[in-house]
Amino acid sequence: DAGVTQSPTHLIKTRGQQVTLRCSPKSGHDTVSWYQQALGQGPQFIFQYYEEEERQRGNFPDRFSGHQFPNYSSELNVNALLLGDSALYLCASSLEPRNTIYFGEGSWLTVV
Amino acid sequence: ELKVEQNPLFLSMQEGKNYTIYCNYSTTSDRLYWYRQDPGKSLESLFVLLSNGAVKQEGRLMASLDTKARLSTLHITAAVHDLSATYFCAVDGIWGGATNKLIFGTGTLLAVQP
Numbered sequence: 001d002a003g004v005t006q007s008p009t010h011l012i013k014t015r016g017q018q019v020t021l022r023c024s025p026k027s028g029h030d031t032v033s034w035y036q037q038a039l040g041q042g043p044q045f046i047f048q049y050y051e052e053e054e055r056q057r058g059n060f061p062d063r064f065s066g067h068q069f070p071n072y073s074s075e076l077n078v079n080a081l082l083l084g085d086s087a088l089y090l091c092a093s094s095l096e097p098r099n100t101i102y103f104g105e106g107s108w109l110t111v112v
Numbered sequence: 113e114l115k116v117e118q119n120p121l122f123l124s125m126q127e128g129k130n131y132t133i134y135c136n137y138s139t140t141s142d143r144l145y146w147y148r149q150d151p152g153k154s155l156e157s158l159f160v161l162l163s164n165g166a167v168k169q170e171g172r173l174m175a176s177l178d179t180k181a182r183l184s185t186l187h188i189t190a191a192v193h194d195l196s197a198t199y200f201c202a203v204d205g206i207w208g209g210a211t212n213k214l215i216f217g218t219g220t221l222l223a224v225q226p
Contacts, residue, residue, distance in 0.1 A: 031212060042200055042216035043155070056213050090154060094212045101145065101212055103155040 002027065004093050004104035012110045013081050021076040021107045025093030029102070031055075032074040034066060035090040037106075043090055049074055081111045114139050116203050118217035126225050128190050133220045135184040135201035143204035144184045145214065146175050148197045155200065158186075191224045198222070 005024045013019050025032050031050045035043035045058035049068035068074045072093075078085055091104040115138040125131050135144070143162055147155040159168045161177035161184060168175050172195065174187045184201055198221050202214040 033212060033214075035214075042202075042219050043214070045213050045215070048213060058213075092212070092214075100157055100160055101214065102157065103147075105154045 004029075004091055004102050006089075006091050006104040006107050008107055009105065010108045010110075012112060014112055015081055015083060017081050018077065018079045019081060019109060021078075021089050021091075021109070023074045023076070023091030023093075023104060025072050025074070025091075026102050029093035029095045030072050031094045032068055032072065033092045033094075033101075034074070034076045035092065035103075036060070037088040037090060038084075039087070046076070078109075083111050085109065086111045114141070114203060114215045116201060116215050116217040118199075118201055118220050120220060121218060122221045122223075124223045124225060125188075125191050127192055130190065131188050133186040133188070133199055133201075133222075135186070135217055137182050137184075137203045137215075140182075141179070141203045144177050145202045145204075146184070146186055147200045147202065149200065149219075150197050158199075188222070191222075193224045193226060196222055196224045 004026050007022045033048040034046040036046055037043040046060050047054055048056040052068045063079045065077045088106045088108055090106045092101050094101045117136045119134050145160055146158040148158055149155050159175040164179040166177045172189045177184045198219045200216050200219045202216045
């Protein structure tokens with residue numbers, strides 16, 4: 001059983017560009033959450049998707065947007081990249097009722 | 113706003129010694145998670161604590177939850193070098209019950225010295 005898979009694993013973008021990160025949840029999981037982890041800090045909640053709707057959102061600007069597809073996979077889009085967006089982006093999946101939350105290996109984004 | 117604090121932020125300990133990491137949180141929650149993160153890696157789930165008084169143990173690690181005190185502890189027994197990593201606690205954010213919106217602590221960097 002594959003766990004949470006994310007792509008790409010590493011990428012480098014230039015300021016002002018746009019990026020799309022992808023996540024496939026653990027088999028059978030219907031809820032996907034995205035987190036940003038800057039170097040030396042704990043992960044920060046970006047938003048959560050359930051049944052293709054954004055259900056919760058953290059304190060992130062509108063430049064951060066997402067989508068969930070009917071197969072529960074998800075995308076995170078970041079527009080107008082800033083240097084401060086450089087971080088590890090983690091996708092987490094879970095299933096109602098919510099107990100264990102599984103994290104993917106993450107996507108390392110470097111903005112230059 | 114829910115806040116989660118861990119202490120210490122950095123812990124250097126000798127192999128064979130015991131120590132405890134503390135996780136305090138600011139508002140009511142009965143769902144707390146502990147994760148381990150190795151350098152450059154993702155988060156590995158260690159424990160999920162779901163009720164007051166919950167205690168879970170796995171190998172040299174034992175976690176407990178006191179919801180009245182809003183405190184969780186991660187106790188390390190007879191540390192070994194392989195336990196060196198960053199440990200995070202995370203609390204389920206409040207939104208009508210369990211939400212899987214996790215608020216993470218600051219992390220504790222554990223370095224076990226031979």
